[in-house]
Amino acid sequence: MLLNHRFMANKKIRTFGEYIKELREASGRPQRKIAAELDIDPSLLGKIERGERPPTKMLIKKLAEIFEQNEENLLEEYLSDQIANKVLEGSGRMEVLKVAEEKIIYLKNKKNAGNPY
DSSP: OTTOHHHHHHSOOOOHHHHHHHHHHHHTOOHHHHHHHHTSOHHHHHHHHTTSSOOOHHHHHHHHHHTTOOHHHHHHHHHHHHHHHHHHHTTOOTHHHHHHHHHHHHHHHHHHHHOOO
């Protein structure tokens, strides 16, 4: 389930940008080197690391390649930021996530029912 607290207890909580910064620092490369590999301005990478600018899907793919990470895991980190920020912008109530989880299950079942394969 989406709200599995045991899973979250084993996972380090951080923003997408913080995670990218950790990966970059662990690689021992400065922002300008990673930015050059991404073919972007170093200031844009800094904004992504600070959560001030969202990365494109292409940048997420390139970051996964540069840091030898699973692209789906990086995308999950990014999308979880987006969901958390949307909840905070709204009511900030955790009940919204419970309702969303139920809707995800409903939509997934509906999609699977329409696809016989």
